[in-house]
Amino acid sequence: xxxxxxxxxxxxxxxxxxxxxxxVITRKNPVHSALALILTLLCLAGLYLMxxxxxxxxxxxxxxxxxxxxxxxxxxxxxxxxxxxKEKQFNRQWVAGILAAxxxxxxxxxxxxxxxxxxxxxELLFPEAxxxxxxxxxxxxxxMLPFEIASLLLLVAIIGAVVMAKKRx
Amino acid sequence: MRVRKTKSRRTEMTPVTTLHYLVVAAALFVLGVIGVLTxxxxxxxxxxxxxxxxxxxxNLVAFxxxxxxxxxxxxxxxxxxxxxxxxVGLGILIAFFRxxxxxxxxxxxxxxx
Numbered sequence: 001x002x003x004x005x006x007x008x009x010x011x012x013x014x015x016x017x018x019x020x021x022x023x024v025i026t027r028k029n030p031v032h033s034a035l036a037l038i039l040t041l042l043c044l045a046g047l048y049l050m051x052x053x054x055x056x057x058x059x060x061x062x063x064x065x066x067x068x069x070x071x072x073x074x075x076x077x078x079x080x081x082x083x084x085x086k087e088k089q090f091n092r093q094w095v096a097g098i099l100a101a102x103x104x105x106x107x108x109x110x111x112x113x114x115x116x117x118x119x120x121x122x123e124l125l126f127p128e129a130x131x132x133x134x135x136x137x138x139x140x141x142x143x144m145l146p147f148e149i150a151s152l153l154l155l156v157a158i159i160g161a162v163v164m165a166k167k168r169x
Numbered sequence: 170m171r172v173r174k175t176k177s178r179r180t181e182m183t184p185v186t187t188l189h190y191l192v193v194a195a196a197l198f199v200l201g202v203i204g205v206l207t208x209x210x211x212x213x214x215x216x217x218x219x220x221x222x223x224x225x226x227x228n229l230v231a232f233x234x235x236x237x238x239x240x241x242x243x244x245x246x247x248x249x250x251x252x253x254x255x256x257v258g259l260g261i262l263i264a265f266f267r268x269x270x271x272x273x274x275x276x277x278x279x280x281x282x
Binding site: 006007010014016017018021023024025027030033034037040041044047048050051052053055056059060063064067068071072075076078079081084087088089090091093094097098100101104105107108109112131134138139142143146150153154156157158160161162163164165167 | 184185186189190191192193195197198199200201202203204206207208209210212213215216217219220223226227230231233234236239241242244245246248249250251252253254255256257259260261262263264266267271272273274275281
């Protein structure tokens with residue numbers, strides 16, 4: 001199915017994503033930051049849909065918005081201090097932050113203006129009806145070993161998180 | 170008059186290319202870097218890391234439209250890593266909070282001289 005009004009939705013979603021990304025790093029209250037990050041993640045899921053990647057979009061919503069962000073909100077409620085909101089929110093590294101941002105941004109702009117030969121190939125259109133099937137075949141075919149390693153990584157993360165957060169082992 | 174009309178029509182019909190997505194991803198990446206380097210609250214630092222990972226994911230998915238589905242598979246792996254990182258990071262955060270009664274990163278300075 002051809003997407004409708006691609007340009008409009010692209011600018012709407014990307015503008016919302018960047019705006020709420022700014023909110024994530026400027027809000028005082030971490031709960032507000034988390035809510036802004038959820039909005040960013042949802043906008044990115046919309047962008048994935050526009051890029052013919054419905055499976056990644058679904059994984060993004062279920063895993064990120066439904067899993068990781070709920071974890072974040074729980075931890076914020078565990079450690080949220082009224083005191084920490086009255087403290088200074090930014091450390092003294094803002095010069096380093098601005099320098100790194102300018103350097104990285106300049107690097108990316110340079111790459112995108114000079115290396116435009118990377119993007120001139122005609123865009124393939126993947127029929128999104130077979131997208132999930134193809135991703136699954138790749139996960140269990142080409143990427144079998146990374147898939148197993150990822151499952152091992154998750155096991156390590158589960159045990160690690162329990163060990164870290166437990167009072168006494 | 171006619172020239173201006175066609176010109177405005179052309180700018181309106183500019184197709185959204187891969188480069189557009191890459192620019193959005195670069196903006197999100199830089200925002201995440203600024204957040205990691207300048208915020209004091211650990212929770213927001215971790216959220217900025219998530220922002221960076223999402224920018225990378227957007228790049229991967231945008232390139233998967235040109236170079237094949239490998240980018241999408243890799244994006245799924247990155248999401249898995251993000252889940253593992255969030256779990257372990259928040260576990261460390263809880264342990265840290267229990268010891269120090271604070272959530273500020275610049276108060277963890279035992280290794281600093």
